[in-house]
Amino acid sequence: MISLGIETSCDDTAVGIVDGVDIIAQVKSSQDRVHAEWGGIVPELASRAHLENIIPIIDVAMKDAGLTKDGIDIISCTYGPGLVGSLLVGIETAKALSYIWNKPLVGVNHLRGHVASAMLANPEMELPSLGLLISGGHTEIIMFNPDFTLKLVSTTRDDAVGESLDKFGRVLGLSHPAGPELDRMSLIGDSSKVELPTVKLKDDSLDFSFSGLKTAGIRAIQRYPELPKSDLSASFMKAIGNQLFDRLMTATVRYKPESIFSVGGVSASRYIRSRLKSFCETMNLPLHVPPTELCTDNGAMIAYCGLLYYRFGIKSGLGLQPVSRLPLDSV
Amino acid sequence: MAEISHGLVLGIISATHPQYVFLAENNSILIEKKLVRTRMTGNRIIPSVRSCLDEIGCGIQSVDTFLALSGPGSMTGIRVGLAPVRAWAYTSGKSVVTLDTLSVLAEGFERPTLALMSAGQVNWWIQAFSGSISDTPRLVDRSKLYDYDKIDWNWVTPSRIEPKHAKKITQSPTPTQVLSSMNSAPATNWVKARPRYLFELSKNG
Numbered sequence: 001m002i003s004l005g006i007e008t009s010c011d012d013t014a015v016g017i018v019d020g021v022d023i024i025a026q027v028k029s030s031q032d033r034v035h036a037e038w039g040g041i042v043p044e045l046a047s048r049a050h051l052e053n054i055i056p057i058i059d060v061a062m063k064d065a066g067l068t069k070d071g072i073d074i075i076s077c078t079y080g081p082g083l084v085g086s087l088l089v090g091i092e093t094a095k096a097l098s099y100i101w102n103k104p105l106v107g108v109n110h111l112r113g114h115v116a117s118a119m120l121a122n123p124e125m126e127l128p129s130l131g132l133l134i135s136g137g138h139t140e141i142i143m144f145n146p147d148f149t150l151k152l153v154s155t156t157r158d159d160a161v162g163e164s165l166d167k168f169g170r171v172l173g174l175s176h177p178a179g180p181e182l183d184r185m186s187l188i189g190d191s192s193k194v195e196l197p198t199v200k201l202k203d204d205s206l207d208f209s210f211s212g213l214k215t216a217g218i219r220a221i222q223r224y225p226e227l228p229k230s231d232l233s234a235s236f237m238k239a240i241g242n243q244l245f246d247r248l249m250t251a252t253v254r255y256k257p258e259s260i261f262s263v264g265g266v267s268a269s270r271y272i273r274s275r276l277k278s279f280c281e282t283m284n285l286p287l288h289v290p291p292t293e294l295c296t297d298n299g300a301m302i303a304y305c306g307l308l309y310y311r312f313g314i315k316s317g318l319g320l321q322p323v324s325r326l327p328l329d330s331v
Numbered sequence: 332m333a334e335i336s337h338g339l340v341l342g343i344i345s346a347t348h349p350q351y352v353f354l355a356e357n358n359s360i361l362i363e364k365k366l367v368r369t370r371m372t373g374n375r376i377i378p379s380v381r382s383c384l385d386e387i388g389c390g391i392q393s394v395d396t397f398l399a400l401s402g403p404g405s406m407t408g409i410r411v412g413l414a415p416v417r418a419w420a421y422t423s424g425k426s427v428v429t430l431d432t433l434s435v436l437a438e439g440f441e442r443p444t445l446a447l448m449s450a451g452q453v454n455w456w457i458q459a460f461s462g463s464i465s466d467t468p469r470l471v472d473r474s475k476l477y478d479y480d481k482i483d484w485n486w487v488t489p490s491r492i493e494p495k496h497a498k499k500i501t502q503s504p505t506p507t508q509v510l511s512s513m514n515s516a517p518a519t520n521w522v523k524a525r526p527r528y529l530f531e532l533s534k535n536g
């Protein structure tokens with residue numbers, strides 16, 4: 001079964017086409033340049049760019065896949081969470097295609113799309129699997145059960161990890177998005193130069209908190225102007241990693257999964273992937289991390305997730321609406 | 332100017348409220364649906380399109396020309412109109428007509444007429460129509476509006492503003508006005524169906 005997936009929840013316009021677990025087209029238009037001068041994502045500009053890009057991206061994806069409308073079985077699209085103006089462009093386009101092509105429409109939870117990316121990259125992943133969903137907007141530990149249900153184990157009480165990285169990087173003088181450059185510099189820096197706290201919550205919760213760490217990191221930039229950016233980056237990434245893996249360790253011991261996964265844009269970080277590898281070697285568990293292009297927002301994960309929804313009998317109608325704050329446990 | 336035949340026209344008016352979906356042919360409205368404003372009015376547009384086509388016994392493949400307003404107006408509204416129009420025109424290869432909101436607003440009113448819409452805060456989109464000449468749409472500060480406030484002028488607007496001298500007509504673009512404006516409008520393709528009169532974002536707020 002072939003699914004065309006449309007992803008426009010934030011600032012990337014992405015379309016993917018999958019045939020089961022085979023990705024037959026994957027096209028994306030990034031808006032990094034659009035938002036770079038503003039230092040962050042401007043929702044109105046993101047919406048304008050989505051409207052301009054969505055049809056050309058669909059056209060390229062269809063041509064890459066060598067398909068006409070007759071070859072598509074279902075149309076999948078992200079309906080939340082995300083920026084409403086951005087989501088609307090993808091949803092209305094998907095609804096239009098569904099109507100004129102007479103194909104079923106499946107609205108997909110973006111967070112579930114990320115989890116599906118792990119299975120898309122590793123169809124044989126061992127379940128139950130415990131994993132991180134770490135991105136610009138989300139930081140969660142999730143249990144992926146053998147019956148394909150998802151359980152939210154923990155979440156962030158304030159900033160998402162990617163958001164903290166971008167904010168720290170902006171103060172450091174890096175251009176938006178700062179995460180990839182921060183990751184690159186952290187690999188060559190000396191993380192021992194500045195000691196930043198590993199935040200623990202008072203109630204022994206598995207939840208995360210990055211706001212205080214972000215403030216501590218920004219203070220370190222101001223206090224140690226003589227230090228190379230690479231050393232400050234390395235120290236900050238190490239502190240981020242310490243908190244992530246502190247919680248993941250406790251959750252792994254508690255929930256005893258068969259494997260570990262990590263999805264979302266921050267999972268593309270080489271530093272985080274290196275620590276994941278070490279973590280899984282220590283815990284003697286298989287690790288499932290999608291390739292970089294499936295970690296960041298993409299259409300193939302939405303297409304595949306839509307396919308899974310459809311197989312479970314879940315479809316949407318032409319009245320599908322965007323939901324900006326859609327939790328993980330909402331299909 | 333000679334009228335252009337656009338065949339069966341599917342029109343979406345979504346830049347202002349109320350929104351409309353309509354079908355027209357040979358200069359006649361076949362069916363129209365008015366969407367009264369709710370929080371998520373935009374999501375009722377495609378179901379309303381289907382409902383209109385079902386009621387006249389046609390499929391969307393029968394549509395010859397897709398029409399939408401390109402602005403100014405609600406940015407979200409403009410996008411929920413243009414997104415499906417672009418998708419349908421792309422997939423079918425059929426034509427698109429886009430009309431600017433102010434020209435449509437002024438359609439049918441005696442000249443001189445000022446069509447105006449609030450752009451939020453203190454700015455207004457205006458277009459002046461005097462005799463057979465029309466100005467181009469402009470974004471002006473509220474204080475400049477009253478240069479146009481003359482006793483023999485019409486002000487047509489869906490927004491709240493009180494002229495002292497001009498005659499004010501409060502309304503949003505209607506399917507009849509859109510159809511009338513369309514008569515001399517050339518058709519194009521989905522690539523050129525874009526929002527117009529977008530305000531520039533300012534870092535100063």
